[in-house]
Amino acid sequence: MGFINNLRAFLFFRKFNRAKIKSEETYHVDLSVTTICILFDGTTHESRMPVEALVTELRDNGHEVFPLGYIDNYSVASTYPFKHFYKKNLNFFYIPKHPDVNKFLTKNYTILINLSPRENLTMHYLSKITHAEFKVGPLKENMEIYDLMIQPEESQNTQKMIESIKKILKTIQYKNE
Numbered sequence: 001m002g003f004i005n006n007l008r009a010f011l012f013f014r015k016f017n018r019a020k021i022k023s024e025e026t027y028h029v030d031l032s033v034t035t036i037c038i039l040f041d042g043t044t045h046e047s048r049m050p051v052e053a054l055v056t057e058l059r060d061n062g063h064e065v066f067p068l069g070y071i072d073n074y075s076v077a078s079t080y081p082f083k084h085f086y087k088k089n090l091n092f093f094y095i096p097k098h099p100d101v102n103k104f105l106t107k108n109y110t111i112l113i114n115l116s117p118r119e120n121l122t123m124h125y126l127s128k129i130t131h132a133e134f135k136v137g138p139l140k141e142n143m144e145i146y147d148l149m150i151q152p153e154e155s156q157n158t159q160k161m162i163e164s165i166k167k168i169l170k171t172i173q174y175k176n177e
Helices: 002-018 047-058 074-079 099-103 121-129 158-177
Strands: 035-041 064-071 085-087 108-114 131-138 148-150
Touching: 002 121, 035 047, 035 121, 047 064, 047 085, 047 158, 064 099, 064 121, 064 148, 074 148, 085 099, 108 121, 121 131
Parallel strands: 035 064, 035 108, 064 085, 108 131, 131 148
Antiparallel strands: none
């Protein structure tokens, strides 16, 4: 089983390295008016709740927010309030094939926030090919996708990651004004 997983990872990185980065140009990011996309792992209730609160907060502040969640377990989907895709929607190379993903990738965003764990290769791939002016995500070796990388602690949960990102983005916005 280890050989097959290693082969899948090798082929994923080969495909990943050939994927075109959608935000190659440098932009001035206006953080006051934004369309924000959020990628996250919504498999557990504990990981979904902070994202739901963040989406509500951002929408209340006048931002357009487009969350996209990955669900490892199909049975959770009936109560799911956001666009999502499942583990069964991933091809052999960990690349999702789902209508919600295709629709998500057609839009242009001001900010992309990846709240998924570092080891979720699918979310890193989506981060790379999404049209976004500014990308924020977890630090991952050999993946230069993000304009701002957050190094999560081993025990860091989604809520702590959100707090770290919000603090840094507020600092960036303050310095740009």
